[in-house]
Each structure stands twice: as C-alpha cells, then as structure tokens.
Amino acid sequence: xxxxxxxxxxxxxxxxxxxxxxxxxxxxxxxxxxxxxxxxxxxxxxxxxxxxxxxxxxxxxxxxxxxxxxxxxxxxxxxxxxxxxxxxxxxxxxxxxxxxxxxxxxxxxxxxxxxxxxxxxxxxxxxxxxxxxxxxxxxxxxxxxxxxxxxxxxxxxxxxxxxxxxxxxxxxxxxxxxxxxxxxxxxxxxxxxxxxxxxxxxxxxxxxxxxxxxxxxxxxxxxxxxxxxxxxxxxxxxxxxxxxxxxxxxxxxxxxxxxxxxxxxxxxxxxxxxxxxxxxxxxxxxxxxxxxxxxxxxxxxxxxxxxxxxxxxxxxxxxxxxxxxxxxxxxxxxxxxxxxxxxxxxxxxxxxxxxxxxxxxxxxxxxxxxxxxxxxx
Numbered sequence: 001x002x003x004x005x006x007x008x009x010x011x012x013x014x015x016x017x018x019x020x021x022x023x024x025x026x027x028x029x030x031x032x033x034x035x036x037x038x039x040x041x042x043x044x045x046x047x048x049x050x051x052x053x054x055x056x057x058x059x060x061x062x063x064x065x066x067x068x069x070x071x072x073x074x075x076x077x078x079x080x081x082x083x084x085x086x087x088x089x090x091x092x093x094x095x096x097x098x099x100x101x102x103x104x105x106x107x108x109x110x111x112x113x114x115x116x117x118x119x120x121x122x123x124x125x126x127x128x129x130x131x132x133x134x135x136x137x138x139x140x141x142x143x144x145x146x147x148x149x150x151x152x153x154x155x156x157x158x159x160x161x162x163x164x165x166x167x168x169x170x171x172x173x174x175x176x177x178x179x180x181x182x183x184x185x186x187x188x189x190x191x192x193x194x195x196x197x198x199x200x201x202x203x204x205x206x207x208x209x210x211x212x213x214x215x216x217x218x219x220x221x222x223x224x225x226x227x228x229x230x231x232x233x234x235x236x237x238x239x240x241x242x243x244x245x246x247x248x249x250x251x252x253x254x255x256x257x258x259x260x261x262x263x264x265x266x267x268x269x270x271x272x273x274x275x276x277x278x279x280x281x282x283x284x285x286x287x288x289x290x291x292x293x294x295x296x297x298x299x300x301x302x303x304x305x306x307x308x309x310x311x312x313x314x315x316x317x318x319x320x321x322x323x324x325x326x327x328x329x330x331x332x333x334x335x336x337x338x339x340x341x342x343x344x345x346x347x348x349x350x351x352x353x354x355x356x357x358x359x360x361x362x363x364x365x366x367x368x369x370x371x372x373x374x375x376x377x
Contacts, residue, residue, distance in 0.1 A: 004314055007350045008322040009140050009168060009295035009336030011190040011197045014249075018195055021252035022245050029242040036236050042251045043201075049170065049254065050185055052177035052203050057229050058250065059200040060243045063167040063188030065224070066200035068096050070163045070184050072224035074132055074208065076217045077101030082130040082160065086115050086146065087139030088326045089165055097134065100220060105130065111327075114290025115146045117154065124158055131211070132161035132183075138169035141324040143297030143334065144290040145173055149180045156181040161208055167191055171257055172267040172294040172338050183208040189246070192267075192294060194339035195253035198246045257339075267293040269377065270337050270347055277351055277372040281365040286332050294338035297324070299331065301363045306330050309357055317353035344377055 006013055029035045043056040050056065059065050071093070075081060081102040083094040086109035094104045107123055109115045115135070133155050138145045152162045161183040166175060170185075171192030177185050183205040190197035204212070204226065212219075212227050219225040228239040257263060271293040275285060278298050286297040300306050306323045307330075313319050322334040335354075337347055352370035359365060 004318050004320045005346060005349060006320045007335055007337075007341055007346065008320055009191070009334050009338060010188070012192075012194045012336060012338055013340040013346075014194055014196060015253070015256055015340055017256060018249045018252045021248040022196070024245070024248045026244045029244045030238060033236060035242070035244065036233065038251070039242065039247065040233055042247060042254065045251070045254045045258070046187075046201050047203070049257070050175060050177045050187075050203050051179065052185070054177065054203045054205045055209070056201060056203050057226070058247060059202070060198070060240065060246070061200055061223075062190070062197050063186065063200050066167070066186035066188070066202045067093065067165055068099075069200070069224040069226055070186060070202070071096035071100050071102070071134075072221055073212045073219055073226040074161065074163070074184075075100040075102040076215055078103060079131040080105060080129060082107055082133040084115060084120065084133055084135040084151070085109065086111055086113070087136060087144060088141045088324075088328070089139055090134075090136045093134035093136075093163075093165070110288075111142065112286065112288045114144055115151060117147055117150045120151065121154055124154065128158035128160065130158075130160050132163055134163045135165070137164055137166035137175070138173060138292050138294060140168040140292075140295055141297070141326065141328050141332075141334070142286055143292045143295045144287045145169065145292045146290060148182065149174075149176065152180045152182045161211065168292075168294055168338070171263065172342070173292075174264060177203055189250050189253070192339040193250065193253040193257060194341075195250045196246065198243065199250055201250075264293075267338065267342050270342050270344070271296060273373050273376040274335060274337060274347060274351070276376045277367075277369045280367040280372045281355075281369050282367075283365075286328070294342075295334055295336050297328075297332050297334050300333055301358060304358070304361050304363060306333065308361060309333065312357045312360065313353055317357060319350050319353045321350070321354070344374075348373060
C-alpha cells in the first residue's frame with residue numbers, strides 16, 4: 001500500500017535527514033559525558049529558535065507533557081490562575097490547573113477570533129491578583145494565532161507569570177520570548193520542527209524558576225517536576241534516562257530549520273494562498289480573524305460529512321487531512337501547512353485532491369482550489 005501524503009497539523013512529514021539521525025548508533029546517555037554536551041548544545045540551538053537567554057529543557061514526552069509540567073511545577077494549592085481561553089487547548093489548561101490545586105479564573109474570549117487584548121486589559125485592571133496565566137499561541141483545532149506579543153507584556157505589567165503553549169507555532173510564527181517577556185514557552189517535536197512525536201521542549205525564565213524552587217508545598221509527582229532539572233548540567237545527572245535517538249532526530253530537525261532563512265515568510269505566504277483558494281471556491285473558513293500560518297481550519301461543506309471527505313481523500317487521493325475534536329468534531333476540516341508540509345508542491349497536491357473529492361461529493365465549488373493557490377503563491 002502506498003504511503004499517504006500526511007498533511008495534518010502534526011505529526012508532520014519527517015525529512016530523510018531526520019530519519020537517518022534516528023538510526024545513529026546510541027551511547028549510554030546517563031554515563032557518556034559527550035552526550036551531556038550534545039544535549040546542552042541542542043538546548044542552546046532551541047534557545048536561539050525561541051529568541052531567549054532563558055534556560056531550555058528537552059523532556060521525554062509529547063507536547064502535552066510540557067503543559068502539565070508547567071502547571072505541576074508552578075501551581076500550589078490555592079493559587080489563583082488566570083486561564084485565557086479562546087479555544088479547546090486554552091480551555092484545557094484549566095483542567096491541569098485544577099488537577100494541581102489551583103483556583104481557576106477563566107477569561108473567556110470569542111472562539112472564532114484571536115484573543116481581544118483590549119478586553120483582557122480591561123479585565124486585568126479590575127482583577128489581576130493571579131500567580132500565573134495560561135494561554136495558547138496557536139489554537140491548532142481552530143487555526144487561530146493569538147497576539148502573545150501583546151498579551152505577555154500586559155501580564156508582566158501586573159506581575160503575572162505567563163505560561164504559553166506554542167507547540168503549533170514555534171518555527172512557523174514569529175516568536176520573541178525575551179522581548180515579549182514570556183516566562184514559560186512550550187514546544188513540541190512533531191509540529192513545525194517536523195521531528196517524530198515524543199519530545200517536549202520548554203524555556204523557563206528566572207522569575208518562573210524562582211516560583212518553582214521556592215514553593216511552600218512540595219511538587220506533586222516526579223516526571224512533571226521541573227525542579228529536579230535545575231542543576232542537571234553541573235551535576236552531569238539527568239532525572240531519567242534520555243530518549244537519545246529522539247534527541248538526535250530533534251537536533252537534525254532544528255539544524256534543518258536554521259538553514260532555511262525564509263521559513264517564516266514561506267509559512268505566511270503559503271497560509272495566505274491556502275485561505276484565498278478556499279474562500280475563492282466558496283468554502284468558509286472557521287476563524288474570523290487571527291489566521292494561523294501553520295494550520296488552516298475550514299467548515300465541512302453543507303450536504304457532506306467529514307468522514308466521507310476524509311476517506312475519499314485518503315483512499316482514493318492518497319492524502320491525509322485532519323478533522324478536529326471537542327465542539328468542532330465533524331464540523332471542520334484542517335490542513336497542516338507547517339514544517340516539512342509547508343512547500344508549494346505538497347499544498348498543490350493536497351488542494352487538487354480536495355477539489356476532486358469535493359466535486360465528486362457534489363459540492364458546488366466556484367473555483368479550482370489548486371489553480372487559485374498557484375495564482376496567489
């Protein structure tokens with residue numbers, strides 16, 4: 001069976017150089033001092049990617065591990081935490097906050113739009129007694145990018161730590177961790193970096209470290225306890241055995257991204273062209289603003305169901321696209337144009353396959369998706 005073209009918003013296609021890195025001969029990462037240097041150098045490369053001088057860690061676990069580790073390490077029972085919510089992942093942060101004893105206050109924003117900074121500022125003027133705030137850079141299910149460049153400095157103005165899920169944005173959206181005063185930024189291997197799923201990386205500011213290391217209540221658990229990492233390099237000791245092959249692959253993926261000085265521009269241009277092709281054909285985008293440069297979400301056309309579109313695309317066209325979950329289940333279709341997926345030929349093939357699929361399912365398209373894409377790229 002021919003392998004499908006994977007055009008989902010993560011995991012993404014994995015470059016052959018990254019696949020080869022996975023097959024490198026391994027050493028014992030607990031005992032080999034050269035691996036400690038390799039890990040540190042890889043963290044330093046990620047620091048450059050995140051535009052930060054803050055500490056960076058790579059954790060063994062898919063991106064959700066970073067979200068939980070941040071909450072487990074920062075939140076003490078009774079802490080007030082502001083959950084900035086305009087989507088499925090933004091809302092989901094609240095579950096982790098409650099799990100570790102925090103008191104949740106939700107700032108609810110329109111689920112079809114980027115977070116309204118003026119409304120948030122008005123909210124904070126009245127109530128800003130929070131230890132930290134959680135927010136999402138790119139809401140992957142809805143295809144919305146939030147203005148973290150404005151939100152995080154606003155939080156810092158009131159002395160509120162920011163914990164930012166940037167899993168689907170790092171590498172595909174502009175990100176200036178230090179300039180934007182972001183305390184914890186969370187990323188994942190399987191999105192724009194296009195490495196295999198399985199790793200979280202995160203940056204931690206000095207202010208965040210201070211809260212982690214000077215708690216009254218002990219941190220619940222071990223695997224999500226960031227405090228055990230504080231002196232890993234000076235002690236030459238990892239809290240647990242590192243997934244060495246995955247880290248080799250991540251390093252290769254980061255190096256590939258650094259060779260591409262037009263990555264951000266390419267993500268922006270392709271995303272805009274995809275949206276223009278969909279709207280020209282009469283399809284409706286889910287977001288009303290704040291469009292993501294890494295994933296486009298649009299409504300399932302009337303008269304069709306997602307299952308039929310997905311199966312036709314996969315079985316007959318050889319292209320895998322994504323739906324969503326939660327309140328968007330069966331309502332939207334998602335195309336991931338991030339990392340190794342974000343190239344003209346792959347998007348052209350995807351849109352041509354989608355065009356043929358929708359016409360076969362009797363959707364009245366007003367233009368040919370792939371042709372409009374090429375005209376606008």
